[in-house]
Amino acid sequence: MRTSKQSSATNTDPRWERLQALLFTVRPGQAVTAQVLAAESGLDTETVQIVLAGLTRATLFRVSSDATYVRQRVQIDRLEPQR
DSSP states (O other): OOOOOHHHTOOHHHHHHHHHHHHHOTTTEEEEEEEHHHHHHSOOHHHHHHHHHHHHHHSSEEETSSEEEEEOOOOSOOOOOOO
């Protein structure tokens, strides 16, 4: 018997997997557009824009004036040890 977690893992939409793989290849300083990512992943542009907006809020991307998303370097000001 499969759990819901196992079922969702085996039924993952390949378009989401392609988008994830594409996003993993974007390096700091590299620019992408929602339209290009949508075309390459198979997802619609609006969905990709929502994902990029979330990644922008998480400071992994910034939006430039020409509506491209530029990958940011992860900034860690200070690491505190786990107690």
